[in-house]
Amino acid sequence: MGALTVVSPTRPVLALTTHPLQRCGAWAVAVLAGRAQPDDVTPDDLDAVAATLVDDIIAVSVLPKNPDWWKVLFALYPNAKPTHAKRGRDAASLRPLVAALFAPDTAGEQAHPCAFCAAPATVLWAKAHLPLFDTPHAVNTLPPRTAGWPVCRSCRVALWALPYGAWVTAGSATVLMCANPAVERRFVIRNVTRARRIQQVGFTGVPADASAEAVTLAALRAHSADAPVDAVLWSFKNDNQEAWLRVSATRQAIGRLLVRIESTPAVRLGWHRLRRALARHDKNRGGYTAIARTLFADEHGSVDRLLRALHHEFTEPPADPVAVDGWRRLARVYQEEMYGMDVERLAPARRLVVAWITAERNPRGRFNEYTRVAGNAFALHKLLMEATARLYRDSGRPADITGITPTLFSTGPEGWRWRAQLFFEVVAELVRADVSLSRKPDEGDDADEDDGTIRFDPTEEEVYA
Numbered sequence: 001m002g003a004l005t006v007v008s009p010t011r012p013v014l015a016l017t018t019h020p021l022q023r024c025g026a027w028a029v030a031v032l033a034g035r036a037q038p039d040d041v042t043p044d045d046l047d048a049v050a051a052t053l054v055d056d057i058i059a060v061s062v063l064p065k066n067p068d069w070w071k072v073l074f075a076l077y078p079n080a081k082p083t084h085a086k087r088g089r090d091a092a093s094l095r096p097l098v099a100a101l102f103a104p105d106t107a108g109e110q111a112h113p114c115a116f117c118a119a120p121a122t123v124l125w126a127k128a129h130l131p132l133f134d135t136p137h138a139v140n141t142l143p144p145r146t147a148g149w150p151v152c153r154s155c156r157v158a159l160w161a162l163p164y165g166a167w168v169t170a171g172s173a174t175v176l177m178c179a180n181p182a183v184e185r186r187f188v189i190r191n192v193t194r195a196r197r198i199q200q201v202g203f204t205g206v207p208a209d210a211s212a213e214a215v216t217l218a219a220l221r222a223h224s225a226d227a228p229v230d231a232v233l234w235s236f237k238n239d240n241q242e243a244w245l246r247v248s249a250t251r252q253a254i255g256r257l258l259v260r261i262e263s264t265p266a267v268r269l270g271w272h273r274l275r276r277a278l279a280r281h282d283k284n285r286g287g288y289t290a291i292a293r294t295l296f297a298d299e300h301g302s303v304d305r306l307l308r309a310l311h312h313e314f315t316e317p318p319a320d321p322v323a324v325d326g327w328r329r330l331a332r333v334y335q336e337e338m339y340g341m342d343v344e345r346l347a348p349a350r351r352l353v354v355a356w357i358t359a360e361r362n363p364r365g366r367f368n369e370y371t372r373v374a375g376n377a378f379a380l381h382k383l384l385m386e387a388t389a390r391l392y393r394d395s396g397r398p399a400d401i402t403g404i405t406p407t408l409f410s411t412g413p414e415g416w417r418w419r420a421q422l423f424f425e426v427v428a429e430l431v432r433a434d435v436s437l438s439r440k441p442d443e444g445d446d447a448d449e450d451d452g453t454i455r456f457d458p459t460e461e462e463v464y465a
């Protein structure tokens with residue numbers, strides 16, 4: 001039996017399919033072979049990458065104590081020959097078993113279309129060799145009377161090159177799907193480098209504050225000048241009980257948002273300061289992962305995590321007007337790019353709230369009052385009506401907010417976004433006007449916040465000038 005020839009003028013040696021695991025693996029094969037894209041992979045490249053996979057698998061499978069790279073393989077292929085608990089630790093006997101996984105399809109046998117790329121395939125693979133297919137709840141995921149899925153050699157190599165191209169942990173793998181191939185390639189290049197490091201020194205040798213989201217964001221930022229695209233992360237985990245899948249995604253407008261963050265110094269400063277603020281809360285060194293995650297909608301469909309993170313920071317704002325202005329501008333470009341919001345429409349409402357808060361001898365008390373209702377449509381509406389009446393009596397001409405009223409006080413996500421932006425606008429104005437809003441560091445929990453003084457703190461001005 002000779003090797004089945006699968007090379008044809010129209011079909012590349014290695015297909016880049018829309019299956020997220022095969023796709024990531026195909027990119028990994030291309031990167032390991034030093035090619036620009038999977039289409040460029042030659043039969044010799046495929047042989048060389050298969051040989052590399054076999055060497056790397058054997059290197060970790062024969063050791064008495066399972067190294068981290070073996071744990072990565074075990075999470076993906078828990079019942080394969082080199083990851084099985086009862087495997088032999090002898091390289092000479094293990095090697096042919098592993099090499100057979102990537103053997104060419106054989107001529108003379110009846111070929112079936114590969115389950116991933118439709119190329120002729122004569123090898124059937126079941127869940128032992130397909131990544132993350134193994135779960136006790138899926139005893140048999142195959143059609144009736146079939147012994148496995150047909151998987152061609154190229155896709156078999158790709159599916160085992162997956163841990164090089166994916167963001168891996170000892171129990172999970174995350175792959176990226178993006179319409180811009182340059183972003184996918186960059187994500188995979190970074191992960192291949194990381195995989196090599198894990199193979200050499202284990203997980204302790206790779207940076208702790210990094211994540212699939214942070215790597216994706218870096219890749220998107222590097223290509224933000226290209227056409228706008230979204231990015232979808234598929235996280236697969238096999239905890240030996242039950243495999244699960246988690247999908248998180250950015251939205252298409254993220255490309256334009258990133259361009260504006262890069263190109264506007266004040267917004268970029270807001271972005272960096274937010275990252276540092278998030279790092280402080282999470283103690284996650286640097287905050288790169290925390291801030292990257294603000295741009296992804298999670299599996300529960302929570303969007304606008306950036307606005308929520310900013311909302312949290314604005315509630316006890318620092319006295320630094322530069323940082324707070326940067327956050328306000330960051331929120332503005334986010335609202336403009338993601339929702340087409342015309343933030344200028346909020347100007348009268350901003351003037352009204354600021355005038356009402358600063359008219360009081362104790363702005364902290366009114367600020368707290370506003371903060372409590374800022375996100376609530378009904379309570380905010382009530383407070384602004386009272387503020388309008390109060391200012392009308394005291395000064396005669398409060399700002400007219402009727403133009404924004406239906407939008408600002410609507411229920412649902414849109415109304416919340418407008419109220420959040422108003423909150424940012426108000427706080428940034430108050431901080432800019434040096435109205436002290438923060439609890440002082442020496443002020444304990446029982447300290448009286450409402451002591452009736454406006455806090456203009458000259459030392460803060462010196463510190464932040």
Ligand SMILES: [Zn+2]
Binds near residue numbers: 015
């Ligand atoms: Zn295939």
